[in-house]
Amino acid sequence: MRSPFHSEPEAFRFVLLLTLALIPVVLAAALGPTWLALAVLAVVLGALALRVAQLRMRKLRGLELPVKMAPPHMGSAAERRVLVVANDTLSEEALLTEVERLASVPRTHVLLLVPALISPGARLTGAVDSLLDQARLRLRTALDRVGHDLVVAGEISEADPLEAIEDTFATFAPDEVIVSTRWERAASGLEPRLAGLVRERFAVPVRHLVFEPGAAAQEPDKDIEARYRHEFGEAAARRFGLKALAGVGILAAVLMSMVALVQSSEREEARAASQAAAEQAALPPVATVVHLSVIPEYKRGPEGEKHDAFTTTEFAVRAGQPQELRIDNTDSVPHSITAPAAGVNIVVMPGTHTYTLLVKQPGTFLWFCTFICDEWAMQHPGYMSGYITVS
Amino acid sequence: MLVEHPDEAAGLAIASALRFAGYAVAVCPGPPGRGQCPLIGPEGCAPAHDADLVVCSLGYEREAAREVLRELRTRYPHMPLLVEAPSDIDADLRELLDGCHQLPAPATPEQIVAAVQSLSGQAAEEGPSGA
Numbered sequence: 001m002r003s004p005f006h007s008e009p010e011a012f013r014f015v016l017l018l019t020l021a022l023i024p025v026v027l028a029a030a031l032g033p034t035w036l037a038l039a040v041l042a043v044v045l046g047a048l049a050l051r052v053a054q055l056r057m058r059k060l061r062g063l064e065l066p067v068k069m070a071p072p073h074m075g076s077a078a079e080r081r082v083l084v085v086a087n088d089t090l091s092e093e094a095l096l097t098e099v100e101r102l103a104s105v106p107r108t109h110v111l112l113l114v115p116a117l118i119s120p121g122a123r124l125t126g127a128v129d130s131l132l133d134q135a136r137l138r139l140r141t142a143l144d145r146v147g148h149d150l151v152v153a154g155e156i157s158e159a160d161p162l163e164a165i166e167d168t169f170a171t172f173a174p175d176e177v178i179v180s181t182r183w184e185r186a187a188s189g190l191e192p193r194l195a196g197l198v199r200e201r202f203a204v205p206v207r208h209l210v211f212e213p214g215a216a217a218q219e220p221d222k223d224i225e226a227r228y229r230h231e232f233g234e235a236a237a238r239r240f241g242l243k244a245l246a247g248v249g250i251l252a253a254v255l256m257s258m259v260a261l262v263q264s265s266e267r268e269e270a271r272a273a274s275q276a277a278a279e280q281a282a283l284p285p286v287a288t289v290v291h292l293s294v295i296p297e298y299k300r301g302p303e304g305e306k307h308d309a310f311t312t313t314e315f316a317v318r319a320g321q322p323q324e325l326r327i328d329n330t331d332s333v334p335h336s337i338t339a340p341a342a343g344v345n346i347v348v349m350p351g352t353h354t355y356t357l358l359v360k361q362p363g364t365f366l367w368f369c370t371f372i373c374d375e376w377a378m379q380h381p382g383y384m385s386g387y388i389t390v391s
Numbered sequence: 392m393l394v395e396h397p398d399e400a401a402g403l404a405i406a407s408a409l410r411f412a413g414y415a416v417a418v419c420p421g422p423p424g425r426g427q428c429p430l431i432g433p434e435g436c437a438p439a440h441d442a443d444l445v446v447c448s449l450g451y452e453r454e455a456a457r458e459v460l461r462e463l464r465t466r467y468p469h470m471p472l473l474v475e476a477p478s479d480i481d482a483d484l485r486e487l488l489d490g491c492h493q494l495p496a497p498a499t500p501e502q503i504v505a506a507v508q509s510l511s512g513q514a515a516e517e518g519p520s521g522a
Contacts (some may be wrong), residue, residue: 013433067438068403068418073410175410203394203406203418 021048034262042255053244057237068203074173080108083174085165085198086116088182088189090138092211094171095180096145103148111172112154114139116159117188132156134188162201169202178336183220193232196225252333289314293328294335294348299383301376308374310337313386319362328352331373339367339388359390392507393442394418395459397450405446408500409507417442421455428455430462439463444510446503448475449484460487471510473503495504 021044029037074081082102089095090112103110116135118128130317139154146152157164168174179195195208208225209217220228299309308331317323329335329348337346338358342365346355359365368385369378377383392414399420406416417438421428430436430517439445449456463472464487474488477496479509494506 020471065437066420068406069416069438070406070418071415074415077411173514174405203410203416205403205407 021206033266034257035266038255038259038262042252045251046289049244049248049251051235053240053253056240056244062261066200067198068201071169071173073175075109076107079106080105080176081172081174082108082110082176082178083113083165083168083172084178084180085115085161085190085194086108086114086180087135087138088116088186089180089211090114090142092180094215094217095209096142098178098217099142099146099152100148103146105154108151110148110152111168111174112139112142112152113157113164113168115157115159115164115190117161117190118158128158132158146238161190165198166201175204177202177204179206179208180209180211182212183210191232192220193228195220196229196232223271282368289324289326289354293326293330294332296374301380301383307336307377307380307383309377309383310335310386313382315357315367315386315388317357317359317388317390320360321358323357325355325357326349326352327355333371334375335369335371335373335384337367338370339365341365341391342388344388345370354368357388362388362390392416393445395421395445395447395456397421397448397456399447399492405503408504409446412504412508414507421459427463428459430466431458435466439467439478442470443470444473444507445474446475446507448496449480450475450477453480453484457484460484464491473506473510475503478509 025041073079084095084099084102086361099110099112100110106296116128116131116136119132122128122131135156139156143149143152143154146147153313155168157167160168165177177198179190179198181190181192181194183192185191192208192210195206199206199208207339209225210220211217241249290312292310294308296308297306298311299307301307312387315325325337325346327348329350329352332350333384335348337344337348337355339345342359342361342363344357344359344365344367346357348355365388366381366385367388372378374384378385381387392409392435394402394405394409394416396405396418397420399418402418402420406418409416419436419438428436430439431463447456447460449460460472460474466472472491473494474491474498475494475498476484476488480488492506493512494502498506
């Protein structure tokens, strides 16, 4: 595919198009729910894919302006370099005779290029080696039969035939190309349309020679080449159309799944938020600051004697929410509010100070003073002990 | 080197001669019958963009060639242009050709190669900015 940064105006147009395409997506993301942004993104991507597919189909059907390219001639002006592209026809005597004839012309170099024709399926299943071995064997046999070691060379390629030829143009710079095929494509043979494709791309003479077993070489006329071109273009366009359709289907499925996922997660979040709000509303109210004191011999016990005590011993707090306690310890020694199960240990110093009571998990927890003071009061809730109720 | 020639065979013959003289070439038959040359459209023409010199023929589809020539002169005002031009051209074309290197049509591939070599020599003497 042609790079969008090939020239400054093209790069500018590409960036402008990208920005224009992103604006509706960003607006939808900023102003609407996530699913809307995804839907807009899907529309933008769909439009882009449609345009790319349209351009690709046009190219496959051969409506592009044909520009042929060729590298400079290699070697002296008298030298001639011929590239012969063949696969299954390498076993044909007529082709080998033609190669021999070319090689016998002074200052002519011949390169036999054998594309191994490895299909994507063969690559996936790992059946590459057998195809390469077949191509190697055909090439070796042909080179042995032709001779002329100094001027005839051979090359195997794993790449697509057209790509392989393109690569050879960079290294061998042929002055003429001969594409050898059958009349119709065989399983292990080159596509008859290949000659036309090479002719459309390269500014060197291209000969298409057709070999059938035991027969002399023949050249297809213009009508047959046109039929090859049409059939190949239509088949390629059909294949691409099916692939594009499958791609669009997959993209649509992925986007729909994402929209459904986002919607469901948004619904779940909203449900959790409303549930949390309802639970919060149902809880008893808690004071912002609780004022209390610790007073020695403050409260009479059941036996009639006075005991040390906190003036408030029941604390109601919310899980995870800090509760301020303003405690006036009128005693001359420290006391504490200690609840190991709740992770609470507040040391209450003599004088008036503010402390924070924070419990993370809900429940009811017993607290007590850990500083030795009134032993009876330390063991009895309502005196130097009590409960923290966390909701 | 870009060779713009409506006759494919003639274009290939010029390209072949240029290749053997040591130039890399691109050959384009120019805008087809009812089609539009990409050079005139917004997408532009990559071979024209990459070329150091353009060889152009006014021999056949003259109106199409006029458009291509105008676009080349506008988009790449500093690119050397070698034009194979017949003698019977109108004033508008003559004005467009002002400053171009011209060869009387029909020119042989050898004449074109000689002209290109002469232009390349000039460009080399003028330095990199001259090409």
